[in-house]
Amino acid sequence: MIQAVKVSLEVLNDRLDPYDHLEEILDKINRWEPKVNAYAYVENMGKLKEDLGRQLKRKGRLSGVIVAVKDNISTSWMPTTAASRMLSGYIPPYNATVIEKLLYEGAVIIGKTNMDEFAMGSTSENTPYGPVHNPWCLDCTAGGSSGGSGAVLAYGGADLALGSDTGGSVRLPAAYTGTVALKPTYGTVSRYGLIPYANSLEQISPMARTVKDLALLYNTIKGDDPRDSTTLGVEQEYPIDRVDPGKTRIAVIRELMDGVDEGILKIFWNTISLLESHGFTIDMVSIKSLRYSLPAYYVIAMAEASSNLARYDGVIHGNRVKECRGYWDCAAKARGEYFGVEVKTRILMGAYVLMEGYSREYYVKATKLRRLIRDSLAKLFKDYQAIISPVSPILPPKLGEKLEDPVKMYTMDVMTVTANLAGIPALVQPAGIISGFPIGIQWMGPVFSESRLFGLASIVEDEVGVITPLQ
Amino acid sequence: MARKVTIGLEIHVQITGAKTKLFCNCPVDYRDKPPNTNVCPVCMGFPGALPVVNRKAIELAVTASKSLNCEIPEWLIFTRKHYFYPDLPKNYQITQYKTVAGAPVCLGGRLDYIDPKDWSIHSVGLDRINIEEDPGKAVYEKGGIIGSRVVLVDYNRSGVGLLEIVTRPELHDARQARIAVENLLLTLWYLGITDPRLPGAFRVDANISVEGGGGRVELKNIGSLIEVERGLRYEILRQTKIVDAGGKIARETRHWDTVKGVSKATRSKEEETDYMYFPDPDLPPLRVTRSMLVKAEAALEFTPLKLWSDMNRYGIDKGLAWSIIRELDLAKTFRTALSIYRNPHLIAWMLGNVVKGLRDKKGLEYVPPAVDIAYLAELLDRNIVHREMVKFVILPKAMETKESVKRIMEYEGKLPRGDALEKAVEKVLIEESKAVNDLLRGRKQAFNYLIGRVMRKLDGKGDPREIAEILRRKLNGLI
Numbered sequence: 001m002i003q004a005v006k007v008s009l010e011v012l013n014d015r016l017d018p019y020d021h022l023e024e025i026l027d028k029i030n031r032w033e034p035k036v037n038a039y040a041y042v043e044n045m046g047k048l049k050e051d052l053g054r055q056l057k058r059k060g061r062l063s064g065v066i067v068a069v070k071d072n073i074s075t076s077w078m079p080t081t082a083a084s085r086m087l088s089g090y091i092p093p094y095n096a097t098v099i100e101k102l103l104y105e106g107a108v109i110i111g112k113t114n115m116d117e118f119a120m121g122s123t124s125e126n127t128p129y130g131p132v133h134n135p136w137c138l139d140c141t142a143g144g145s146s147g148g149s150g151a152v153l154a155y156g157g158a159d160l161a162l163g164s165d166t167g168g169s170v171r172l173p174a175a176y177t178g179t180v181a182l183k184p185t186y187g188t189v190s191r192y193g194l195i196p197y198a199n200s201l202e203q204i205s206p207m208a209r210t211v212k213d214l215a216l217l218y219n220t221i222k223g224d225d226p227r228d229s230t231t232l233g234v235e236q237e238y239p240i241d242r243v244d245p246g247k248t249r250i251a252v253i254r255e256l257m258d259g260v261d262e263g264i265l266k267i268f269w270n271t272i273s274l275l276e277s278h279g280f281t282i283d284m285v286s287i288k289s290l291r292y293s294l295p296a297y298y299v300i301a302m303a304e305a306s307s308n309l310a311r312y313d314g315v316i317h318g319n320r321v322k323e324c325r326g327y328w329d330c331a332a333k334a335r336g337e338y339f340g341v342e343v344k345t346r347i348l349m350g351a352y353v354l355m356e357g358y359s360r361e362y363y364v365k366a367t368k369l370r371r372l373i374r375d376s377l378a379k380l381f382k383d384y385q386a387i388i389s390p391v392s393p394i395l396p397p398k399l400g401e402k403l404e405d406p407v408k409m410y411t412m413d414v415m416t417v418t419a420n421l422a423g424i425p426a427l428v429q430p431a432g433i434i435s436g437f438p439i440g441i442q443w444m445g446p447v448f449s450e451s452r453l454f455g456l457a458s459i460v461e462d463e464v465g466v467i468t469p470l471q
Numbered sequence: 472m473a474r475k476v477t478i479g480l481e482i483h484v485q486i487t488g489a490k491t492k493l494f495c496n497c498p499v500d501y502r503d504k505p506p507n508t509n510v511c512p513v514c515m516g517f518p519g520a521l522p523v524v525n526r527k528a529i530e531l532a533v534t535a536s537k538s539l540n541c542e543i544p545e546w547l548i549f550t551r552k553h554y555f556y557p558d559l560p561k562n563y564q565i566t567q568y569k570t571v572a573g574a575p576v577c578l579g580g581r582l583d584y585i586d587p588k589d590w591s592i593h594s595v596g597l598d599r600i601n602i603e604e605d606p607g608k609a610v611y612e613k614g615g616i617i618g619s620r621v622v623l624v625d626y627n628r629s630g631v632g633l634l635e636i637v638t639r640p641e642l643h644d645a646r647q648a649r650i651a652v653e654n655l656l657l658t659l660w661y662l663g664i665t666d667p668r669l670p671g672a673f674r675v676d677a678n679i680s681v682e683g684g685g686g687r688v689e690l691k692n693i694g695s696l697i698e699v700e701r702g703l704r705y706e707i708l709r710q711t712k713i714v715d716a717g718g719k720i721a722r723e724t725r726h727w728d729t730v731k732g733v734s735k736a737t738r739s740k741e742e743e744t745d746y747m748y749f750p751d752p753d754l755p756p757l758r759v760t761r762s763m764l765v766k767a768e769a770a771l772e773f774t775p776l777k778l779w780s781d782m783n784r785y786g787i788d789k790g791l792a793w794s795i796i797r798e799l800d801l802a803k804t805f806r807t808a809l810s811i812y813r814n815p816h817l818i819a820w821m822l823g824n825v826v827k828g829l830r831d832k833k834g835l836e837y838v839p840p841a842v843d844i845a846y847l848a849e850l851l852d853r854n855i856v857h858r859e860m861v862k863f864v865i866l867p868k869a870m871e872t873k874e875s876v877k878r879i880m881e882y883e884g885k886l887p888r889g890d891a892l893e894k895a896v897e898k899v900l901i902e903e904s905k906a907v908n909d910l911l912r913g914r915k916q917a918f919n920y921l922i923g924r925v926m927r928k929l930d931g932k933g934d935p936r937e938i939a940e941i942l943r944r945k946l947n948g949l950i
């Protein structure tokens with residue numbers, strides 16, 4: 001399948017018929033969706049052709065490119081439900097900033113991808129649309145919470161996809177579906193229009209099949225936004241760096257290597273050898289504070305979630321129940337009825353860690369740990385230019401398996417949450433295949449080091465090759 | 472029996488001077504707009520819409536804090552305060568809070584206020600000032616949230632910036648509390664922070680306890696200065712009666728019913744709400760910059776207390792001074808007029824006695840411009856007009872017709888009309904050719920001599936500045 005970076009040029013030079021390209025993608029959707037269930041909503045053919053015609057005229061760098069968007073990113077003409085029954089039927093009155101940027105560059109938004117409700121989950125099973133199946137293994141999870149976006153890319157149901165990453169939500173799906181994803185430096189991509197789960201941790205994140213496509217999408221959506229006070233006011237491009245192995249020291253963190261599946265380890269060490277053969281220096285180092293990443297992450301994420309989700313009471317936001325009396329009864333019943341179990345669990349835990357008398361023990365302590373983690377990584381990056389690690393300790397679980405044990409599900413995020421706590425960029429790419437499963441590796445670097453991560457990932461990609469879309 | 476009363480106030484003041492709401496671009500002027508037309512995704516709390524701080528509102532809050540002698544932190548931190556209520560679109564309010572890593576715009580501080588009874592100056596300590604957003608306005612079918620099947624909410628007000636000013640419990644009677652609030656509002660009005668005349672621009676909650684009563688009562692929903700005194704008087708009397716009869720006061724929240732003039736318990740027991748405070752992750756800490764502080768400092772040049780001490784220094788009668796200070800437009804006119812013509816007594820008399828009197832008696836709101844007031848002061852000084860003329864003819868006409876004082880003087884025959892002036896000047900130029908020649912040769916004194924001649928021709932009625940202007944014009948800029 002053609003790379004997204006080539007689409008607009010090929011269309012311009014009459015070497016690619018954009019309508020054929022659209023139909024090829026729709027064919028794949030028709031073929032795969034009944035099995036995979038990665039889309040929550042697909043725009044109808046007539047509207048898509050109309051959009052394509054209009055977007056081709058823009059002659060932007062994404063003209064003719066078909067993009068799938070996670071269902072928690074606001075689109076003013078398509079439903080945006082964050083996979084929650086609370087928001088079923090909701091069409092936002094405005095576009096997210098990233099959507100405006102995509103449209104400006106000529107992209108066609110094909111539909112909204114399935115996900116864990118309000119991005120809470122690591123398997124894309126907490127969803128009223130039914131679980132996302134992994135195209136590589138149909139009874140396995142595709143990871144989460146942006147599992148739909150990963151799966152769509154894996155089977156060729158879009159050229160590019162947007163996800164959101166709060167604690168690994170694009171990286172776990174990328175690892176499980178053999179695609180690439182970047183959790184950008186916090187504050188480089190506007191969150192305006194992203195239905196919030198945990199504001200201080202999450203970023204809208206690009207997903208693709210190749211590093212070049214990933215860089216293209218990231219460079220399209222990044223940038224300062226006066227509507228988001230947490231964007232950093234940095235205006236720069238992030239091209240793919242040519243990395244000099246002689247000047248690049250890479251760290252392997254001992255704390256991120258615990259309890260990793262043997263197959264995953266095998267691919268990981270193969271990648272290390274490969275990098276060493278390129279001349280990179282790779283050391284094993286220890287950062288003790290990373291042991292606290294997971295609890296610190298969950299305390300902060302749940303505190304923010306419980307606050308963000310307070311607005312859904314059926315008055316302005318969220319659906320209403322028919323039978324209720326008075327404001328509090330109606331609000332309670334709506335929340336009882338329309339939130340899923342995982343969401344309710346996190347709201348309650350979040351309220352708990354913020355309660356007077358507890359917040360010092362939990363929330364405040366977690367923010368202190370977060371600072372500690374951020375500082376120790378900053379220190380590490382004085383000596384090392386990047387960190388390499390596995391993405392998940394385990395292969396994609398079977399559907400249903402992880403739902404039984406929430407704590408097990410939370411530990412799937414152990415390697416990814418650190419980047420969110422520290423606000424640093426993290427890139428995941430496939431590094432090989434073991435017994436039919438793609439295996440991902442993760443790169444992390446200091447803030448604003450996206451170009452370097454693209455460069456490092458390109459070296460691995462040149463050796464391993466691009467493994468999606470699946471035939 | 473007289474018992475010691477302790478009162479602390481919580482005054483919410485809308486930052487109407489900020490022009491737009493605290494975190495979005497909707498105007499603060501929501502009054503008279505159809506319900507829910509002054510809103511956007513941000514102030515309606517739509518999922519994914521994000522707050523962006525209104526710099527002007529922050530500058531004004533810093534100015535308020537400076538004027539109230541506060542300690543202002545280097546970094547301001549906004550906090551989410553959670554409670555479920557239909558008028559709160561996000562079910563949390565963005566505010567500021569002392570603990571859990573919060574930092575309000577003002578800690579400590581002191582409000583100095585003038586008591587017009589004896590012109591003494593008092594102080595009440597401040598606990599803090601928070602910057603926060605106003606909720607929407609809920610209208611209940613049955614007057615209250617409990618028991619009403621239907622609630623109508625208008626979010627036009629939602630997101631308007633508020634200053635929540637919390638005093639220490641250092642006030643001891645109802646009148647004093649009212650005067651403190653009046654002085655506070657006056658200061659904020661002078662500083663361009665709020666317009667207290669707008670309906671709903673401020674609300675007061677009061678904590679009241681009576682010696683021997685035990686608990687303190689929070690009295691809510693006081694919307695005007697008169698109600699501050701009325702409500703507090705009622706509540707003090709109510710508590711005193713209970714304590715005198717041997718009863719105890721339960722800690723509770725009561726609602727001030729303006730119409731019936733009574734306070735009513737809202738809940739039988741005060742519920743301890745847990746607001747789950749934590750810093751708003753959508754709003755990074757905001758630095759109080761040097762330029763904000765410099766701007767604030769500059770604004771403090773014009774405050775009621777400053778004007779009060781100036782007027783005292785000029786020896787202006789205190790009652791007269793206060794009647795000017797209480798009304799911002801009179802105070803501003805006083806300041807400007809004084810900068811044009813330096814006779815504070817005449818200017819104060821015109822504004823505080825004549826203009827204020829006409830405003831109170833006849834409801835005339837218009838204030839003649841400062842240049843006209845200064846001009847009249849000069850004419851009074853030169854005995855071209857006398858006080859009775861100003862008080863009973865010129866100023867009433869000026870306020871009724873909004874005509875310039877000069878035009879009114881012309882109509883009243885107190886000033887020659889424009890053509891008469893011109894003619895007098897022409898005549899003098901012909902008669903006084905020697906003086907004209909002297910002038911052209913550079914003898915500056917000749918100019919004043921010519922003006923004097925024209926004045927004499929007009930029986931002293933002319934305006935010397937205007938005559939000078941005509942002279943210059945006639946001499947074609949030769950001088």
Ligand SMILES: [Zn+2]
Binds near residue numbers: 492496497514515
């Ligand atoms: Zn607004």
